Amino acid sequence: MEIKIFKDVMMKNNAIGEDNRKLFNEKSVFVLNLTSxxxxxxxxxxxxxxxxxxxxxxxxxxxxxxxxxxxAERLEDFNIPLIQINTEGGCHLDARQIYHSVKELSLExxxxxxIENVGNLVCPAEYDLGEHKRVLIYSVTExxxxxAKYLNMFQAADLILINKxxxxxxxxxxxxxxxxxxxxxxxxxxxxxxxxxxxxTLGSWIQWLNKNIQSKEKQNESRN
Amino acid sequence: MKEFFLHESSLAKDVMEIILETIASDITLSVKTVxxxxxxxxYPPIVVAESFEFYFEEMxxxxxxxxxxxxxxxxxxxxxxxxxxxxx
Numbered sequence: 204m205e206i207k208i209f210k211d212v213m214m215k216n217n218a219i220g221e222d223n224r225k226l227f228n229e230k231s232v233f234v235l236n237l238t239s240x241x242x243x244x245x246x247x248x249x250x251x252x253x254x255x256x257x258x259x260x261x262x263x264x265x266x267x268x269x270x271x272x273x274x275a276e277r278l279e280d281f282n283i284p285l286i287q288i289n290t291e292g293g294c295h296l297d298a299r300q301i302y303h304s305v306k307e308l309s310l311e312x313x314x315x316x317x318i319e320n321v322g323n324l325v326c327p328a329e330y331d332l333g334e335h336k337r338v339l340i341y342s343v344t345e346x347x348x349x350x351a352k353y354l355n356m357f358q359a360a361d362l363i364l365i366n367k368x369x370x371x372x373x374x375x376x377x378x379x380x381x382x383x384x385x386x387x388x389x390x391x392x393x394x395x396x397x398x399x400x401x402x403x404t405l406g407s408w409i410q411w412l413n414k415n416i417q418s419k420e421k422q423n424e425s426r427n
Numbered sequence: 428m429k430e431f432f433l434h435e436s437s438l439a440k441d442v443m444e445i446i447l448e449t450i451a452s453d454i455t456l457s458v459k460t461v462x463x464x465x466x467x468x469x470y471p472p473i474v475v476a477e478s479f480e481f482y483f484e485e486m487x488x489x490x491x492x493x494x495x496x497x498x499x500x501x502x503x504x505x506x507x508x509x510x511x512x513x514x515x
Contacts, residue, residue: 206456208449208509212441213473294434326434329473329507354471 216330219298223305223333230310231423233416234318236334238356240349241322243342244366246274248399248408249317253281255402255409260416265304265318267296274319284308295326298333314416328355336415339392340399341385342367343376350384357385362393362411369398435474438507439482445509446492458514461495465510467502474507 211217227234237245249264256262263284266275275287286304288296301318308316318334320327339360341349344367350357357363363385371378382394393411398404442464450458468474476499487493495512502508 204514206449206512206514208446208511210445210449210509212438212445212507212509215441293437297437329434355473 216298219302220331220333223298223301231419232310232313232316233419234316234334236318236320236332236337238320238327239322239340240324240345243340244399245319245340246277251399251402257281261314263308263313263316267319267321290321294323295330296320296332297330301332324353324356328359336361338362340364340366343371343374347376347381350388357388360392365396366399368396435478436482438474439479439486443486458491460515461492462513463496463498464512465498467500467510468507469505470501
């Protein structure tokens with residue numbers, strides 16, 4: 204006998220992700236899911252970003268890592284709310300982990316919550332955490348073939364930051380070609396070239412953050 | 428050394444729960460064995476079938492799902508879906 208099920212296996216995660224997003228909207232906090240391959244510069248970008256905005260904008264970070272708290276330790280000096288999730292071998296963060304983690308945060312006191320996902324260009328693509336925007340940090344040292352190889356990750360991103368641009372020439376990377384490849388795979392994604400180590404290159408990234416924070420505040424004001 | 432868990436591992440657990448909950452929720456069903464499970468997923472695939480089978484077969488030991496054949500087909504709709512199960 205055949206039994207029809209027709210269920211999306213991701214439905215449990217997606218439902219919790221949607222609940223998370225509702226909570227973030229109620230509290231008017233802008234939430235980012237930062238994804239990349241290992242070593243692409245997620246934590247360095249957070250450090251540089253906090254250097255630039257931490258005094259004006261209330262920030263918190265959730266750090267996803269397989270086993271260690273090394274990334275979180277790098278951010279301790281900023282004295283911001285910081286939560287470490289160790290996935291104990293899991294290749295991605297999921298919505299349930301975020302649901303439990305944010306209970307430890309005073310969301311109403313925040314403007315922005317950075318979620319640093321586990322470094323992986325495959326699995327995080329399929330897991331909605333409840334974020335408002337997904338950011339992919341793609342470093343030129345990874346080569347110019349990654350957009351074509353990791354379609355799901357590049358298609359799922361709202362903003363793609365091409366990082367380590369100071370190394371492009373050394374790595375024989377043509378940045379125009381890289382942007383063309385990204386646009387071929389995800390025409391709607393915004394793209395910015397940065398060097399996470401050079402704060403002078405982060406202007407458009409900071410503008411993008413400010414624009415989204417203000418947009419979230421306006422949405423909340425119009426609801427109230 | 429700790430094991431690295433691919434997302435196929437957590438999805439295998441979700442699949443098992445969804446099917447067992449479906450079977451348990453219908454009191455008219457008296458399922459003795461699940462012969463096969465049909466999945467569909469978009470391309471590029473969300474799960475690698477061989478990896479999924481590896482975790483799934485471990486998880487379903489001792490349940491009515493043990494021994495079920497797993498059938499995967501490609502679909503245009505984005506996602507990973509349980510379509511049907513064949514039972515006795």
